[in-house]
Every structure is written in C-alpha cells, then in structure tokens.
Amino acid sequence: MKKVLACMLVALTLSGCKTSPTGRTQIMLYPEHQMNEMGLASFDQIKSKQAVDTNQANNTYVKCIADALIAQLPNKYASQKWEVVVFKDDSANAFALPGGKIGVHTGLLKVAKNQHQLAAVMGHEVGHVIAQHANERVSQSSLLQAGLQVSNAVMEMNNIEHRNAIMQGLGVGAQVGIALPFSRGHETEADIIGLELMAKAGFKPIGAVELWRNMEKQGGERPMEFLSTHPSPDNRIQRLSDNMSSANNLYRNAQQKGLNPTCK
Template sequence: MIQGCIEGYAFSMISPRLLLPILLLLLAGCSTVVGTGRSQMRVISSEQERELGEQAFQEATAEVTIISKGKEARMVRRLGKRIVEAAEILYPSAEAESYDWKFVLIDDDEIANAWAAPGGKVAVYTGILPITETEAGLAVVVAHEVAHVLAHHSAEELSHALVMNGVLSAGGAALGGSDAKTREIAMQAMGIGGQYGVALPFSRLHESEADELGLFLMAEAGYNPREAIAVWERMAAAQEERTPEFLSTHPAPENRIDEFRELMPEAMELYEHSPYR
C-alpha cells in the first residue's frame, strides 16, 4: 500500500531539506480508494477538501444561471439522490452520507459538460442533455462525476500538486485562504473554473476508476448500465459536428466503450438486483 502512495513523485526535484518531512507526510496520508482498493495519497483532510470544493463551486457558478424549476432540474436532483443512495449501499466505507451533496442544472445549451467539486457539488449543463437523451443516459454522466468525488480524485491531484510545488510543511498542507500560491494550485489541481467548468482533465487512471465506479453506481441505482455504451456512442457521433466539452477532457470514446463492455456482466448483476427496480 505504501509503495502505491509514493509512486509517481519526482523526489529528486524536492529540496533535500524538505525530503524527509514530505516523505513522512506522504506516508501519513496514504489511503485506499473505495471500490477499487487502489492506494492513493491525500495530504489534506476531508474537511479541507469540502471547504475547497465549496469555494470552487461558488466561484464556478457565480456568473451562470442555475435552473431550479422544471422537469429537467427535478430529474437532475432525483437521479443524483438515487446515485448517492446507491453509493451508501454499494460503498458504505465511503461514508457518502457525510458529504454535502448538491446537484444543479446550469442553463447553457452551448456547453455539453458536467463536473463535480470535492465534497459533493455536481453541476450539469443543459448542453449535454441532447446527448444523454434520457434519465438513464444522464445517470451515466452524473454517476461518473459522483465517482470522482467518492474516490477523492481531486484531493489526490491537489496533494500531488502541493508536494511538487513545495507548498507543504511538516505539519501538513498549507491551505490558508490568504495563501495566493496555494489557492491557485488548489483551483488548478481540482480542475474547477474556466469557461467550461472543468479546466483540466483528470489522469487516465482517475478516469478509468470513475468509469468503473460510476457504472456500478448507476446500475445499483436502477439505471440500465448498457446506457453507458449508448451515451458514449452518441458522444462520438456528436464529435463529428463539435467536440463536446465533456469529451474533450476524457479519453477516446472507443476505449471507454471497450472498458464498459468488459465490466458489463458485473454491472448487469447489480442492475438486476437493484432495490429501485
């Protein structure tokens, strides 16, 4: 487990004076990703993660219009609630009920995207609805974003960025609101902000994990997991006219579809026994 937490760090780039404190901090922050069992390193607390996520959400939604009424907004909230409930059943160790979950629909038909901030804030743009088409189709996207939150991918990205930028002390991550450098690193590492909500892509490993966990979450929530393949086929088709923002920050649809097919037997088993069916 420890080896998995420290892999990928260029320790030769870190000052020898800081190497031991940082190494001890990395080991202390070693944890396990829910559902997959992969070892990951997180040097920020869950409380810090939620605070940063709330700040990121407020900044990312400050100048947009959030739709709170109507069938589409209700659908976003309804399926979000079901997916969170499914997470509590499927991955109880994730303590999904302790998150401050919120699912919102942003009025912008020009942006085909969705994103999640650490701590449980999930935003969907109206521009992605023609691609997802149905509630089950949208569940593919929302479950994927919920999976990123449950797996603490943003915190992992942020931890790596803080270490490599030297914004750490022996006592932990320097995440004070007055620290401009840390604030900038945090927002970039979380990928929140910018025109499209998600400015930077997660790593291929994180995307693969979110695909797997998200597929199982939607299946447990009673949404047919086969819809994941259909949605990504529509994503690929939409690319012929204009690349959807959601697709631009994710690996090729063909690769995702192959992975979904491999996971489908297990996902269908969950779907067949879902309490929502």
C-alpha cells in the same frame, strides 16, 4: 541538504497514503473538511458567474436521478446534504465537487437521451468525489512542485550548467509523464465507480456505453490520448464493456430489490 529534502518528501508521501474504492493506493495530504470547504467555495463561485436553469421539468428530472444515485453511496456521503443545480450551458458537461455539490449543463440533456445515459455521467462525476480525486490531484500538484524545487536546489548546489533549460524539461516531463496519466487514471476509475453506482441504483449499465457513443458522434478535435487528461471515447467504451457483466449483475440485484427509477 539533499537528504533532508528527500526525507521530508518521503514523510509527506507516507503520511498521506490511503486506498481508493477500487483498491488503488492514493496520496492525499489534505484533510477532508478542507477539501469540502474548497468545493463549497468553488460551487458558490460557479453559481455567481453562470446562469441557473429554472425549468422545473429539467430540475425535477436531474434531481430524480441524483437522488437515486446518492441513495447508493457509502453512508457518510449518502447521509450528507447534496445540492443539485442545472446550469444554462450548451456544453455536454456535468461535475460534482467535494462537500456534496452536483452541477449539470443543459447541453448534456441533449446528448444523454434517457435517464440511464444521464445517470452514467452523473455517477461518473460523483465517483470522482467518493474516490477523493480532488484531494489526490491537489496533493500530487504539491508533491510535483516540491520535487521540482528539490531538483532545482540540488542542481544549484552542484553548479549544474543549463539549469533553467533542464528545469523546463523536467516540468514538461512531469506534466506529460505523471500528471496527465494520473488524470486519465482518475477518469477510468470514475467510469468504473459510476458504472457500478448507476447499476446499484437501478439504471441500465448499457446506458454508459450508449452515452459515450453519443459523445463520440458529437465530433470535434481532440488531442492525442497521451496528451489529454481524458481517455479516448473508444478506450472508455472498451473498458466499460469489459466491466458490463458484473455491472449487469448489480443491476439485476437492484431490480430484485425493487429499485427501478422512473425519472422523466
């Protein structure tokens, strides 16, 4: 029984191995069309529950940045139809979903002081989509659940005492030791993809660092990094700074090609 379960997990894992845009090995068990359907359904649900900003200036500004970024995506993403919506929400947030959906909160427009800073956030969110992080997270969740079920079955077959307490501990260990670092890894990867994307589109890469400095000034209590799905602002700024030289080269190439967005 144990061998059969283990073989099933290994087979599932190997069948879903792919490579991210940064060269990282990924486990993705779900077909892309299914993830797109999930993204479309989620976006429709958000639009039904959250007020949409109809301010023409805001929408034109956000779409201008989105169009510049989308034009630099790999062809299968650049050629698809994207929907960009500005939501009335005071939180400094944005998101992108599989299926070509981008949402930007009005609160972010107060923290991102110019097109370069806003492009950093939107590039980051689109980076999650082209790296297929949603698929990876859903797949990881499925594998973790299967692994915990296997552990429970093995302990049950061997009459292990205190099985419930052990299972609870395994659940916490999986969350802190695997799921959260996994999510932080996604955030870091999306930061780098977004930095390169904004630079290729003609936005100033330094805007990404400036944006996170603005975010840090917003304050608010944050959990310790090892208990958070996001890296700390200081770590994000440092990693972005480490990649600034190559991003500036991409920006200069974009300028030479005449890519100079003027989104206002």
